[in-house]
Amino acid sequence: MRIDQNRIERVLVIGLSCLGDMVMASAALWNLRLFLPKAEFTLWVGPRAIAALSEDPMWDKIRVYDRGGEFSGFKGRLRAIKLMRQGKYDLIVDLRATVMPLFSGARYAPLWGLREVFLPKTLHEAERTLQALASLGIPIRIRQLRFFVPFETKEMVKTKYKDELKDRKLVIFNPGANWPPKRWPVEGFVSLGRRLISEFGAVIGVIGYSEEERALGMEVLKGLQEIDALDLTGKVPLTELGALLGMASLFVTNDTGTLHIGSAVGVPVVGLYGPSSPERYGPWGTRHRVVAPSLPCAPCVGKECVYGDFACMSKIGVDEVFSACAELLA
Structure with a gap:
């Protein structure tokens, strides 16, 4: 299928459920908008x-588009198809790779999933969506993730944290992740933070969004016991975080959605990976480093661990992570 841009006036994109997945798809959507x-x-x-x-x-x-609410189940899918038909769209791109667009009446309703089936399983998600887009005859002009931060937000954040930073390096930690096996132990973040403060004079900012993630962040802050730490847990909306990451010298994070925001705004990222694949879901770009355990079973993203403890993240050493940080901070 090749898309004739002169025949398209109305476009519907059915996006993804998770923050990180949506940010990884942003490069493809940016190119679609340019087309x-x-x-x-x-x-x-x-x-x-x-x-x-x-x-x-x-x-x-x-x-x-809440698949767990208004659009859940068979009736929810019918409701979605009805809205698609009412919208009279010329092109529908369903990033979730369902067949619903086939019943929408749209002029173009490419089966997204079929366009990815022949791609290598280890290919990065951002690259997968770009290649699927290119298969529709759409030129790829930009190979960059996108997370828009308003200028006013950037200026507000600069003013808000000016006194705390005082021209020092800001390093942001995210010790959380939706799935507990993806989390590097709190003790690792504490030890790493102390070394970055001691050897680089860094200011450590700690983020967390869910109640559980905020609790993890507070454990890290308590362990640091330093005046050179910023409690950002539950206090920074995502667009403000984008601005803050844009000011930071480094972002150290587990595999979670905010990692990809970091990639999008250009901060160097140290990504910590265990059960998930850094090749497919890692930070996208060249100014990043991935630290992962050397285990034959990783990555797995399985419901059960062959060792019974999902301890792969605990096998990541502080020295390894510090070396990656030092390389990017140098």
Whole structure:
């Protein structure tokens, strides 16, 4: 299938449920927008992912697409198809690779999943969506993730943290992750933070969003016991985090959605990986480092661990992570 851009006025993109997945798809969506600059774009996005797009002026309309709520089950799918038909879209791109667009009446409704089936399983998610897009005849002009931060937010963040930073290196930690086996132990973050403060004079900022992640962040802050630490747990909206990461010298994080925001805004990232694949889900770009245990079973993302303890993250040493940080901070 090749898309004739002259025949497209209305576009619907059905996005993904998770924040990180949506950010990884942003490079492809950016190229799609460049290919269709005059079209009206509507995006349906999962409630956890909408923050990746909500303030971006590149999109005309955005609505929450909650597959666990209004659009759950068979009736929910029928409701979605009805809305697609009412929208009279010329092109529907469903990043979730369902067959619903086939029943939408859209002029173009490519089966996204079939375009990915022949790609290597280890190919990065951002690259997979770009190649799927290119298969529709759409030129790839930009190979960069996108997370829009308003200028006013950037200026506000600079002013807000000016006194705390005082021209010192800001290193942000994210000790959380939705899935506990993806989390590097709190003790590792504490030891790493102390070394970065001692050897680089860094200021350590600690983030966390869910209640559980905020608790992990507070454990790290308690362990640091340093005045050179910023408690950002539960206090920084995602667009503000994007601005803060844009100011930072380094971001050290488990495999979670905010890692990809870091990649998008250009901060050097040290990604900590155990059960998930850094090749497919790691930080995208060249100014990043991945630290992962040398285990024959990793990555797995399985429901059960062959060793019975999901301890792969605890096998990542502080010295390894510090070396990666030092390389990027040098």
